[in-house]
Each structure stands twice: as structure tokens, then as C-alpha cells.
Amino acid sequence: MDNSQYLDDLLKCVRCGSCKALCPTYDEDSTEAMGARGRLRLLYGLSTGELKPTPLLIDRVFSCILCGSCSGLCPLGVDIEEAIYHGRSLLRSSDKKRQYLRLLVKFSLKNPQLSFRLLSMVQYFLFPYLLKKGTLLFEPELPESPLNDGHQVYSVPKKKGRVAIFTGCMVNFLYPHLGVSLINVLQGLGYEVILPSSEVCCGVPLRTIGLEEEAIKLAKKNVRIFSRLNVEAILSLCPTCTLTLKEQYPKLIGEGLDNAMDISSFFIERLDTSHLSPSTSNFMRITYHDPCHLKYGLGIKKEPRKIIKKIGIELIEAGGEGCCGFGGIFSLSYKDISQRLLQKRVDAYRKTGANAIITSCPGCIMQLSHGAKDMPVLHLIEVIEEAYFANNPSSFIPHPF
Ligand code: SF4
Ligand code: SF4
Incomplete structure (x- = not known):
């Protein structure tokens, strides 16, 4: 998105304040810059050069949860989440606080299997250390292996249909048992299930820290892989992944995966009492x-x-x-x-x-x-x-x- 297009989007805002009604951060801290309208005003000032990327401005832009409660509330149709994602990409070089995190996330997403193995090896002293330091709030438990281990096709004897699963990083590396549950039910209903081992992260973790170009590369790769599969639906157990494949990719790269679906939308038609x-x-x-x-x-x-x-x-x-x-x-x-x-x-x-x-x-x-x-x-x-x-x-x- 170029700057003039971005400014046009931000200028649509008439500052009515409707977007603050459900904003969780504004609910916790009712200062203007902790709500959607205030963040948009800061980003407008940043884009026109009226405001500098001070640590406080950066903090307010990064304090948005990106929950999306606000976007549907805007009578003018301002896409607040997209405006904030883009604003974060403008701030990536000024935001020193998250520089190491960017390097870490980039490395992990480029080498997910290696990162998982390294983390598995050091988890028993790294996680307690991070917990003690206050970086983590609790110790995650890594499974022995990720869900997507190269086993790509789960066949069924009398095939009723064919679906793909977009595993997503959290299910793949933290909760693989959820993916197994989904595969089991789908196979039970007669669906052949595909898990492409070349799937990459949906890109949201990169976008949240301003790495828009890197997220675009991942989006293009996922669209290339999943659009060739000839499946009835692409199911995900993570709504953020589904939302990204279906709704954010078209904004980011001009095409998305229309048949990406949340499991409840898929099963509501296919499971009866x-x-x-x-x-x-x-x-x-x-x-x-x-x-x-x-x-x-x-x-x-x-x-x-x-x-x-x-x-x-x-x-x-x-x-x-x-x-x-x-x-x-x-x-x-x-x-x-x-x-x-x-x-x-x-x-x-x-x-x-x-x-x-x-x-x-x-x-x-x-x-x-x-x-x-x-x-x-x-x-x-x-x-x-x-x-x-x-x-x-x-x-x-x-x-x-
Ligand atoms: S996306 Fe951000 S600005 Fe919008 S409601 Fe959620 S926290 Fe507030
Ligand atoms: S609801 Fe829309 S127009 Fe009103 S303040 Fe929020 S972004 Fe601006």
C-alpha cells in the first residue's frame, strides 16, 4: 500500500468514536490513544510527518491486540486492523524494542522444524528461566513431535470427499492432538485428508511485529500450495489462520483461499445428531x-x-x-x-x-x-x-x- 492510499484510508475516519465501544484496550485504559480512533489519529500524524515515531507513539500502536472488535463497528468502513498492521510495518525500523524479537521470529519461521527441535532440547531449563525472569507467564509443554511430520495423505476406504487441513503453528507445534482429533472425525465421516508438508506459517506473527514483506512471501507460498490441491475445503482449528487465508490474503497479495473454513461452518452441515x-x-x-x-x-x-x-x-x-x-x-x-x-x-x-x-x-x-x-x-x-x-x-x- 502506498502512502497516499494509506492516507486516503485514514482520512475516511470522521472521528465519531463508534470503534471504541468494544475495544478491550480502551476498556482497560480509557485514554484516547489506547483505543482504535486514537491509534488511527497517531498513524495519520505519522504518515503526514506531523508526528515523530517516539517510543510512546510506537507503544500505543503496538498495544492494539488486533482483535478486530472495532472494524465492524465503523460506519465509514475503515479497515482499522489493516491500518494498524500497515502502521506497524512503517514503524519497524524505529521500533528498537522488538528488534531481537523480529530476528527470532524470522529465524523460527524460516526454519520451523529446526527451531522446534532446538526448543525441545532446551525447554527444561529455558522455560523455567524465562518464567523466573517474567518473560513467560507459564511454562508451555512441547509435544514429542509436531503434527505435520511429512505424512501428507490420510486416505479412507469409501471416499466421500477430500479436504485439506491448514495446520497452523500453534496446532502443529503445541497442540498436535487437536489436529489428530480433526483428522479422526474427518476420516470417520469419509473424507480423505491432506496435510501439505510444504505449508508455511499464515504470516500473522510477522505482520503483528511489522514484517509485512516477509508475511507477503509466506502468503504467496500458501496460496500457491493450497490452491492446487483441488479440495472441497481448507479447514483450520485456528480462526486467526482461517481469517488470514480467506480475508487478509486478498488485501495483502490480491488473492486468497476462498474455501478456507472454520471447522464449525464445515461440520454444521455434515454432522447431525x-x-x-x-x-x-x-x-x-x-x-x-x-x-x-x-x-x-x-x-x-x-x-x-x-x-x-x-x-x-x-x-x-x-x-x-x-x-x-x-x-x-x-x-x-x-x-x-x-x-x-x-x-x-x-x-x-x-x-x-x-x-x-x-x-x-x-x-x-x-x-x-x-x-x-x-x-x-x-x-x-x-x-x-x-x-x-x-x-x-x-x-x-x-x-x-
Ligand atoms: S483491534 Fe485494536 S483498536 Fe480494534 S478493538 Fe481490538 S484492541 Fe481495540
Ligand atoms: S468508527 Fe470509523 S469513523 Fe468512527 S472514529 Fe472509528 S474509525 Fe473513525
Whole structure:
């Protein structure tokens, strides 16, 4: 995007303030620059040369969670998230605070398997050290191997259809069991499943720290790989990945993956009550957490709930709404705000009396599990898998993870 186009977009803003209504950072700190409108004003000043990239300005632009709660609220259609992504790319050389992080993220995404092996080797002293230093809030547990290990085609005897999975970094390297659950259910329903080993990161972690050009390269590669597969749908367990493939790529590179889908949109048409049995479910009273990119970005709210009801599990709504405070590196860079947002959601979920929280995003699972230690936090696919194989126990494939 050139500067004049960017300024035109920013100039669409009439400063009505509607975008602040659901902004979680503004809710926590009601100063103008902690909300969407204030950030856009700062970026306008930066782009015209009226403002300098001071540490405070940089901090305010990077304090956005990129949750997308604001974009749908703008009557003028300002794409606030895109404006902030672009603003961060303009600030990448002035932002010294994240220089090492940029190098680290670039290296990791260029060499994901090597980085995973290196991290696995040092995790038992590195994670406790980072925890002690306050860099990490809890110790992640790495699985023995990632999900996408080169095994690319999961065939079925009587093929009903063919789908691909966009694994995404969190599922691939932290929660591979979720991917196995998805493969199991898809195979149970008669779908051949493809996991291209050449998949690369969707690019969001790069965009959040201003590495727009690097993200463009990844976007082009993913579009090249996945558009050739001739599949009915590209499914992801991460709404951020789905949103990126489907909605952000067209803005970034002029083409996206139209058939990228969240699993609830896919299963709502393909799973009916005859496939599902709630009888053995461990979690009969649950509450549901809406991931921001699923709800605000993809507009999906009813589908997961309908699936939960089809399973026969009691769903207790927590009331209110809001971000869990994860936002990738946001949760590490703005710990106080992130923890306060987390606490608000966890308190609301505890009050329901539910015995588990179900959500549809691996990032939300990581954040909520840390906050709600006394309540299990599960991905919707785990509940679907349990209900599906309670009904079809003979076809269950045990998890390697
Ligand atoms: S993306 Fe989220 S945190 Fe950022 S300005 Fe919009 S509502 Fe606020
Ligand atoms: S809602 Fe749109 S027009 Fe109103 S302040 Fe926010 S970005 Fe500007």
C-alpha cells in the first residue's frame, strides 16, 4: 500500500468514536490513544510527518491486540486492523524494542522444524528461566513431535470427499492432538485428508511485529500450495489462520483461499445428531468462549453453539463478551492488560457453574487454561471427537500424542 492510499484510508475516519465501544484496550485504559480512533489519529500524524515515531507513539500502536472488535463497528468502513498492521510495518525500523524479537521470529519461521527441535532440547531449563525472569507467564509443554511430520495423505476406504487441513503453528507445534482429533472425525465421516508438508506459517506473527514483506512471501507460498490441491475445503482449528487465508490474503497479495473454513461452518452441515452421542461426555455442562477472530473477523457465533446443542451438552452462556487477552505476543508485551482481560473472562465463566470452557482457538486455549486452572478448557473439535466416537467406537484411531 502506498502512502497516499494509506492516507486516503485514514482520512475516511470522521472521528465519531463508534470503534471504541468494544475495544478491550480502551476498556482497560480509557485514554484516547489506547483505543482504535486514537491509534488511527497517531498513524495519520505519522504518515503526514506531523508526528515523530517516539517510543510512546510506537507503544500505543503496538498495544492494539488486533482483535478486530472495532472494524465492524465503523460506519465509514475503515479497515482499522489493516491500518494498524500497515502502521506497524512503517514503524519497524524505529521500533528498537522488538528488534531481537523480529530476528527470532524470522529465524523460527524460516526454519520451523529446526527451531522446534532446538526448543525441545532446551525447554527444561529455558522455560523455567524465562518464567523466573517474567518473560513467560507459564511454562508451555512441547509435544514429542509436531503434527505435520511429512505424512501428507490420510486416505479412507469409501471416499466421500477430500479436504485439506491448514495446520497452523500453534496446532502443529503445541497442540498436535487437536489436529489428530480433526483428522479422526474427518476420516470417520469419509473424507480423505491432506496435510501439505510444504505449508508455511499464515504470516500473522510477522505482520503483528511489522514484517509485512516477509508475511507477503509466506502468503504467496500458501496460496500457491493450497490452491492446487483441488479440495472441497481448507479447514483450520485456528480462526486467526482461517481469517488470514480467506480475508487478509486478498488485501495483502490480491488473492486468497476462498474455501478456507472454520471447522464449525464445515461440520454444521455434515454432522447431525445421528452421528453424535453425548452419553459418555465428561463435560455435560459447559460454557463457550467466542474467539475474537472467529466472532468479529469471520462472523461465526451460532455454528459452534448449534454443534454443542446437537451433541446434547448443556450450554450455559456467561453473558457479556470480550477478548481473553491473548493476542499472540500482546500477552507477553502487555502482561498487565492481558491478565486483567483474562481475569474478567474467567470470572464470568466460573459464575456460570459450568464444568468446562469450550472454545475454537488454540491461542484462547493457551490463555484461558492459564487463567482458569480449576476448569478444563477444550477445543470444540475435542468435544466433537468424543461425541462422534462414543457413537462409532469401532472406528476410533488412538492418538499418538
Ligand atoms: S483491534 Fe481490538 S484492541 Fe485494536 S483498536 Fe480494534 S478493538 Fe481495540
Ligand atoms: S468508527 Fe470509523 S469513523 Fe468512527 S472514529 Fe472509528 S474509525 Fe473513525
